[in-house]
Amino acid sequence: MVNITINELSVTYRVNDHMLLALDQVGLNLLPGRITALVGESGSGKTTLGKTLMGLLPEYAKVEGSVKLNDLEIVGASESGLNGIRWSRVAMLFQNGAANLNPVHRIIDQVAEPLIHHNVAKKAESMARAQKALESMGLNPSLGRRFPHELSGGEIQRSLLAMALIMDPDVLILDEPTAALDAMTKAFVSRIILGARDNGKSILLITHDLDLAKNIADDLIVLYLGQVMETLPAKDLFHNPLHPYTLALGRSFPSMETHRDLGGIRGDAFFRVLHNHPKSNGSVLLHSHVVGASQYHETTHPPPKGCLFQPRCTQAVADCTEKDVFLMEVENHQVRCLRGGIATEFHLEKVAKKYGNVTALAPTSLSLRAGEIFCLVGETGSGKTTLGMIAAGCLKPDQGRRIFEGRDMDRWIKEDYLSLAGKIGLVHQHPAQAVSHRFSVFDIVEEPLRIKKQGLNKEEIQKRVIDALKDVHLSTEPEFINRYPHELNMGALQRVCIARALVSKPSMLVADEPTSSLDPSVQAKVLKMLLNLQIEKGLTMLFITHDLGLARKIGDRVGVMLKGRLMEAGPTAQVMGQPGHPYTRLLIAGARGEIETTSFERESSQSQGCPFTSRCDRSQKCCFLSFPKPICRDNGGHNVWCHFPLI
Amino acid sequence: MHLNARKKLATDPWFITGVALVLIITILIIAGPRLAVHDPHDMSFQPLDHPSSQHRLGVNDGGMDILAELLFGIRNTVAFGLVTGITGMVIGVIIGLVCAWFGGLTDNFLMRLSDILMAVPSIMILILTAAFFRPSPASLGLILAAMAWPGTAKAIRAQAMVIKNSLHIQAARQMGASGSYIITRHMMPELFPLYLIGFASKARMAMFMEASLSFLGLFDPSRKSLGMMINYALKYYYLDIWWNWLMPPILCLTLLIMAVTFLAVSLEKVFDPRLKEVW
Numbered sequence: 001m002v003n004i005t006i007n008e009l010s011v012t013y014r015v016n017d018h019m020l021l022a023l024d025q026v027g028l029n030l031l032p033g034r035i036t037a038l039v040g041e042s043g044s045g046k047t048t049l050g051k052t053l054m055g056l057l058p059e060y061a062k063v064e065g066s067v068k069l070n071d072l073e074i075v076g077a078s079e080s081g082l083n084g085i086r087w088s089r090v091a092m093l094f095q096n097g098a099a100n101l102n103p104v105h106r107i108i109d110q111v112a113e114p115l116i117h118h119n120v121a122k123k124a125e126s127m128a129r130a131q132k133a134l135e136s137m138g139l140n141p142s143l144g145r146r147f148p149h150e151l152s153g154g155e156i157q158r159s160l161l162a163m164a165l166i167m168d169p170d171v172l173i174l175d176e177p178t179a180a181l182d183a184m185t186k187a188f189v190s191r192i193i194l195g196a197r198d199n200g201k202s203i204l205l206i207t208h209d210l211d212l213a214k215n216i217a218d219d220l221i222v223l224y225l226g227q228v229m230e231t232l233p234a235k236d237l238f239h240n241p242l243h244p245y246t247l248a249l250g251r252s253f254p255s256m257e258t259h260r261d262l263g264g265i266r267g268d269a270f271f272r273v274l275h276n277h278p279k280s281n282g283s284v285l286l287h288s289h290v291v292g293a294s295q296y297h298e299t300t301h302p303p304p305k306g307c308l309f310q311p312r313c314t315q316a317v318a319d320c321t322e323k324d325v326f327l328m329e330v331e332n333h334q335v336r337c338l339r340g341g342i343a344t345e346f347h348l349e350k351v352a353k354k355y356g357n358v359t360a361l362a363p364t365s366l367s368l369r370a371g372e373i374f375c376l377v378g379e380t381g382s383g384k385t386t387l388g389m390i391a392a393g394c395l396k397p398d399q400g401r402r403i404f405e406g407r408d409m410d411r412w413i414k415e416d417y418l419s420l421a422g423k424i425g426l427v428h429q430h431p432a433q434a435v436s437h438r439f440s441v442f443d444i445v446e447e448p449l450r451i452k453k454q455g456l457n458k459e460e461i462q463k464r465v466i467d468a469l470k471d472v473h474l475s476t477e478p479e480f481i482n483r484y485p486h487e488l489n490m491g492a493l494q495r496v497c498i499a500r501a502l503v504s505k506p507s508m509l510v511a512d513e514p515t516s517s518l519d520p521s522v523q524a525k526v527l528k529m530l531l532n533l534q535i536e537k538g539l540t541m542l543f544i545t546h547d548l549g550l551a552r553k554i555g556d557r558v559g560v561m562l563k564g565r566l567m568e569a570g571p572t573a574q575v576m577g578q579p580g581h582p583y584t585r586l587l588i589a590g591a592r593g594e595i596e597t598t599s600f601e602r603e604s605s606q607s608q609g610c611p612f613t614s615r616c617d618r619s620q621k622c623c624f625l626s627f628p629k630p631i632c633r634d635n636g637g638h639n640v641w642c643h644f645p646l647i
Numbered sequence: 648m649h650l651n652a653r654k655k656l657a658t659d660p661w662f663i664t665g666v667a668l669v670l671i672i673t674i675l676i677i678a679g680p681r682l683a684v685h686d687p688h689d690m691s692f693q694p695l696d697h698p699s700s701q702h703r704l705g706v707n708d709g710g711m712d713i714l715a716e717l718l719f720g721i722r723n724t725v726a727f728g729l730v731t732g733i734t735g736m737v738i739g740v741i742i743g744l745v746c747a748w749f750g751g752l753t754d755n756f757l758m759r760l761s762d763i764l765m766a767v768p769s770i771m772i773l774i775l776t777a778a779f780f781r782p783s784p785a786s787l788g789l790i791l792a793a794m795a796w797p798g799t800a801k802a803i804r805a806q807a808m809v810i811k812n813s814l815h816i817q818a819a820r821q822m823g824a825s826g827s828y829i830i831t832r833h834m835m836p837e838l839f840p841l842y843l844i845g846f847a848s849k850a851r852m853a854m855f856m857e858a859s860l861s862f863l864g865l866f867d868p869s870r871k872s873l874g875m876m877i878n879y880a881l882k883y884y885y886l887d888i889w890w891n892w893l894m895p896p897i898l899c900l901t902l903l904i905m906a907v908t909f910l911a912v913s914l915e916k917v918f919d920p921r922l923k924e925v926w
Contacts, residue, residue, distance in 0.1 A: 394821045421823030433814040438836050448822045504822075 002070055002089065002170035004030040004053065004202060009065035009075075011048050011057065011226075012274060019274040021288050022048040024226040025065070030171060030202040035193070037205040037217035037234060039249065043271050044223040046206045047095065050173045053204070054092050055082040069171070087114040091169035095176040095206075097156040101148040108134065108144030111163045120167065133162040138188060154185040161192060172196055175206045190216050210237060210253040222246050225272050225290060225308050230341075232333040239571050239637045242333045242341030244313050244371060244538075251535075251556075258573045259552045260373075261528075263535050267312040307338060314538020315343050315370040344403075345370040345508055345540040346391065351400030353386050353564075360386040361564045362627075363400060368508070373534060373541040375555035375572070377548055377587065383564035385512055388544045392426045392510040393417075405507070418452055425501030425539075429513040431493040435485050441496055442481040445469060448504040468503040471536075472496075473529055491522035495529070502533065508540045515550070527554060548591035552576050560584045563611035565627065570638030578647060580633060580640035583612045610642070618644045655917050665909030668902055676722050683715035687871050695883070698891050705891045707876075708883060717895050719871040724903065727788050727857040732850030734792035736799055739845055740838070743803025744830060747811055758804070761797030769794040773856065777865035784857075784866060791853055799845030803838055810837050840914065847911030851904050858900050873900050 011023040023045045030036055038046045051057050052067060055074055067074040069085060091114075094100045101110055112130035115121050121129065134144050137158040148156065157177065164172060174193065178186040186209075194216055197203055207213050213220055217234040222245060230243035238257055241247045251263035274288045290308060307313065310320040320338050327334045335341040350363040361383040368374050376384045389395035390402065393413060402409035404420070412420045428434035435444045445465045449456060456464070466476045472495040474480065485493055494514060501509060511530070515523040531554060534541055545551055551558050552572055559569040560583065568581040579585045609624040610616070616623065623643055630639040656662045675682070685692075685702070689711065696706035704713035742761070746754040769791060776782065776790055810816065816833050824832075860866060861874030868875070873896040880893035 392821055394817065418823040421821065424821075426818065426821045428814055428818060430814060434818050436815045436833055436837070447819065451819065451822050451824045451828060500818075 001032045001200065002202060003032070003068075004171055004204075005066075005068045006030075006049075006053075007066045007068075009049070009052065009063070009067060011045070011052060011064075012062045013058075014060045014062065019062075021272040021274045022061075022226050023052070024272075024288075026223075026226070026228055028221055028228070028231070030204055032170070032200045032202050033197060034219065035197050035203040035205055035217040036219045036221060037207060037213035038221050038223055039207060039210060039213050040223035040229075041249070041265075041269075042208075043225070043269070045226040046223055047175055048226075049223075050092060050175050050204060050206050053171070053173055054086060054090055055079075056092075087164075087169065088118055088120075088167045089169050090171040090173065091164040091167065092173040093160050093164045093175060093177050095179060097153055097160065097180060098148050098151070100160060101156065103148050106145055106147060107151065107159050110148075111144070111159060111166060114163065114167050118167065130162070130166060133166050134159065137162045137192065153180045154182065157181060157185070157189065161189065165192075165196065169201070171202045171204070173204045173206070176208070177205070178207070178209055178212055186212070210250060211255050211257070214238065214255075222249065225269055227308055227336060228327060228334070229309065229337075230333055230335050231327075236333070239574070240331075242330055242335045243309075243337055244315055244342055245309050247342060247371065248312075248314075248535075257577075258571075259576060260556065260572060261531055261553055263531065265312055266314070266536050266538075269308075269312065272308075307336070314535075315339060315345075342372075343370045343406075344368070345405060346542075347401075347403040348387075348391065349401040349403070351387075351390055351397040351402060353383075353390060353395065353397050359564050361390070361397070364564075364566050366559065366566065366569070368540050368542060370507075370540055371534075371538045372556040373531075373543055373554055375543045375545060375551035375558045376561055377545060377551050377558060378561035379587075380546065381563070382561040384544045384546075384561055386564070387561070388510050388512050388542060391508075391542050392424055393420060394426070422448070422452055422454075422504040423507050425504070425506035425509045427494075427497055427501050427509065427511040427514045429516055431490060431497045431517065432485065434497055435493070435500075437485050440482050440484055441469075441474075441488070444485070444496055445481075445499045445503050447500060452504060464503055465499075468499040469496075471502060471533060472499045473525075474499065489522075491518050491526060494518060494522075494526055498526070498530070498533075502537075505537075506539070508542070510542045510544075512544045513546070514543075516545070516547075523550075530554070548576070548587060560587060565611060566639075566641060567612065568638075568640050568642075570633070570640075574633075574638050580631070580638065580645040580647065581612075581642045582616050582618055582646060585646065586615070620644070656913060659913045659916070661909045661916075662913035665906050665913060668906035669910065672721065672725065672903060672906060675718060676725060679718040679722055683712070683718045685712035685715045687711060687715035687719045688869070689715075695886065695888070704895060705888070707879060707892060709879075713876075713892055713895070716871050716876055717873075717899065720873040720876055720896060721899055721903070723784070723870060723872050724854050724857050724874075724900070727784055728850040728854035728903070728907075730785060730788040731792045731795065731853030731856075732846045734789055735795040735849035735853075736842055736846040738792060739796035739799025739849075740803050740842060742796060743800040744807055744834065744838075746800065746804045747807035748826070748830065754804075757800070761800055764794050765797045767794070770856065770859065773860060774863065774865060777860060781867075784870065787860070787866075788853065788857075791856060792849070795849050795852060798848065799841070802841050802845065806838055806841060807834055810834050840917075843914045844911055847907050847914065851907040851911065854900070854903055854907070873897075 006026060006028050009023055009026045013020040013022055026049060028036065038049060040046055052063060053074065055077060057063060063075050065075065069089065108127060108130050111133060112126040115126040115129060116123060131141065131144055135141055139155060139158055143155060151159065161177065177193065178189055181189060190212065193203065205213065205217055214234050214237045220232050220234045220237055221228055222230040222243065224245050229245045232242065238250050238255060241250055248263065248265040252265060254262060269290045272288045272290055306321040306323055307325045310316045313320065323338060325336050325338050327336045330341050344367050346368040348364060348366040350365055351361065352363045353361040364387065376387060378384050386395065390397050393409060442465060445468055446461060449461050449464060469476050474492065474495050488496065515526050518526060533539060543554065555572040557570060558572045558575050560567045560581065562583055568575055568579065568584045575584060576588065579588060608626060610627055613619040613623045628641050628643045630641050631645050632639055690709050692702065692706040692710045692712060694706060694708050694710045696702060698705040702712050702714065704717065707713050742757050746757050772794060773787065773791060777787060811834065816829055819829055819833060857872065858874035861872035862878045864878060866872060876896040877893065880888060884893065
């Protein structure tokens with residue numbers, strides 16, 4: 001049994017007169033029988049960490065901190081000492097497959113090499129063991145006699161794995177073990193890795209394949225520019241990430257589990273340089289910079305402070321650029337974020353609204369996390385728009401509390417509505433009616449600024465308007481911005497409305513059926529644009545739609561409403577893939593066009609019970625009497641308000 | 648629709664005629680004192696003199712030059728029409744907006760008041776006021792305006808209530824727009840056609856009313872006016888004066904009212920939202 005304990009490990013590569021900071025005070029434990037996965041973008045220091053465990057870093061790398069194999073210190077150990085543990089106790093599967101094999105030796109010789117080198121066995125026995133190892137990888141017995149260039153990528157990867165496992169090491173470091181493999185081979189390799197875990201090996205899995213990490217790893221460590229941003233249980237990766245970076249990584253990965261269109265992370269960061277600056281008082285300041293495509297290294301600049309991810313983060317606040325951030329415990333994760341992980345942007349607590357005798361919205365609670373798209377779906381009259389308007393601040397609920405960015409919204413409205421209005425953008429369903437036909441495009445987009453009077457001068461207003469129009473991919477020619485609404489088509493007009501909603505730089509966007517009056521091709525354009533905007537600006541979005549197909553494509557989470565009540569809410573993929581509520585199942589069937597299974601109920605029953613009872617085939621007496629409490633599936637991320645949920 | 652308005656107006660015969668008439672009248676008003684040659688109050692000419700090169704339209708029974716009287720009479724009539732038209736329109740717009748904006752009790756009260764005013768014949772009130780109090784023409788115009796606003800107010804109120812609930816105003820509210828911003832930026836421009844129509848109808852009515860009152864002799868006799876000229880001319884209708892004394896004021900009055908009516912009709916056709924073509 002071997003534990004690996006890594007403490008405050010920092011690795012710096014010296015390149016020319018600058019230093020590259022590859023790892024910055026990383027701490028982690030590798031435990032027997034557990035797979036720890038390291039994920040992160042290229043350049044985040046994943047491979048450097050793996051190589052450090054093997055003591056394989058080049059001479060120009062400076063290592064600080066400690067890596068302990070039980071009691072044995074690896075950092076600073078002598079080459080002979082390291083040779084004692086390499087392959088026998090710690091083995092590594094390197095990335096880039098064939099490049100790690102010697103092209104002039106047969107495969108079997110290379111697989112047997114560690115055994116011979118460590119004098120574990122005689123040559124004949126070594127060859128026999130190597131042959132067995134290769135066969136256990138599902139490889140052709142004659143394969144060992146071939147040369148590396150005669151093997152396919154999958155065969156090479158499996159041979160390398162056989163090589164790594166041949167000495168039965170305690171610790172296995174797998175660097176991108178499945179990078180170039182097809183799905184079947186990947187599954188086979190995954191099984192071997194799981195088998196190794198069950199044998200009590202400590203495994204460090206370095207990968208950018210998030211599906212693999214989620215499926216076979218126990219713990220996940222998210223690295224960003226050499227810093228640990230979050231450590232989390234692997235199963236939470238897609239459904240409950242707490243750091244904005246983890247969320248963004250998950251969105252960027254084409255997982256089989258999510259339906260949403262791929263997102264990305266705005267901006268870029270290639271590496272961190274560390275260097276000295278002589279200061280005016282004679283002292284020397286050692287500090288680091290993040291270097292990306294758009295940032296060049298200049299000689300005069302202040303040292304970066306605060307969170308490393310802050311320039312690309314969608315929920316960064318002023319403090320994030322100033323204060324130092326440390327890992328902290330949140331739920332069962334460790335998160336390096338000043339705001340304690342992804343913040344709750346907007347929270348509704350038991351809000352309700354009645355119009356006369358008609359209950360438009362029964363007490364409903366809902367939380368929107370910063371930077372997510374929440375889709376509300378349901379039939380007409382289900383209270384979606386009422387909820388949306390309450391969220392946008394244009395409708396006052398009869399009861400309940402609204403909390404926006406941690407402040408009570410009702411009080412905020414009373415005290416200073418203008419500042420709140422600037423933070424919430426609203427896009428209406430009918431673009432032609434939502435603008436005054438006496439306003440030109442410029443007037444329309446300028447209106448929020450004109451209302452807010454933020455002390456902008458004419459040029460600044462002009463610039464903001466032009467920027468907003470650019471954001472929505474509209475022309476900024478004077479010829480266009482002086483046009484009137486009736487001279488534009490619906491798609492362009494809806495984009496003008498979106499530009500109007502964005503010009504005051506809101507942090508939340510409420511979109512009420514923004515594409516229902518558009519044809520599919522224009523709708524696709526507008527949606528793509530909205531998704532891009534969401535990634536670039538980190539908008540939190542409440543997207544109201546009746547179109548399930550749409551919600552599936554753009555929503556991070558989805559809420560299903562019926563007659564003013566939330567019936568089901570959860571991650572889009574789960575709600576759509578495995579609906580927990582019979583009503584959701586019915587809606588999905590309806591959206592698929594399976595009309596024979598759908599029924600439409602006309603009369604409205606204003607009873608205490610579940611509003612779906614009259615159409616539900618599972619309803620029993622209790623369904624008529626009381627509306628159920630939510631039943632949580634999957635850590636509370638997925639709630640179903642049903643007495644008898646499916647599954 | 649607001650952009651096509653100009654093009655549409657330019658080809659509308661009603662509008663062209665109206666504008667032409669207004670132009671002629673404006674010239675007559677501005678150049679009046681110059682064209683008149685004589686002082687309209689100068690009574691030193693031969694009474695009932697026939698038209699001559701000295702007196703283009705002859706001389707009336709009091710020895711005054713008819714052309715001079717006519718030119719000054721037009722000025723007075725138009726001034727009365729403008730004062731009443733503008734005041735009536737402003738009162739109507741304000742009351743209409745107030746009713747639409749506040750609704751409730753205010754709206755109810757003002758609308759019942761307008762119903763009452765519409766039911767009472769304003770000519771009666773004007774005759775009585777003029778007879779008993781002998782107010783100046785300007786105050787009489789204001790009194791007329793104070794009774795003439797209900798039509799405009801009702802039209803403005805109805806339209807403003809529609810606009811008030813429209814989506815673009817809801818959007819502006821969500822952006823945090825104040826009441827004054829919404830009224831000045833969104834509602835007032837939207838109601839613009841109604842101002843023109845309200846003004847035109849009030850001015851037309853006022854000019855006719857002024858002529859009627861002066862015809863009845865309810866104004867200061869020394870004040871030149873078209874109505875009074877008709878009144879005096881009628882006394883001598885047995886003489887052969889109809890074409891040089893009776894007809895000019897009647898023709899002028901008709902043209903004045905026609906000018907305003909033509910303009911009002913053409914503007915109404917173009918601007919009234921109920922008549923507007925769907926774009």
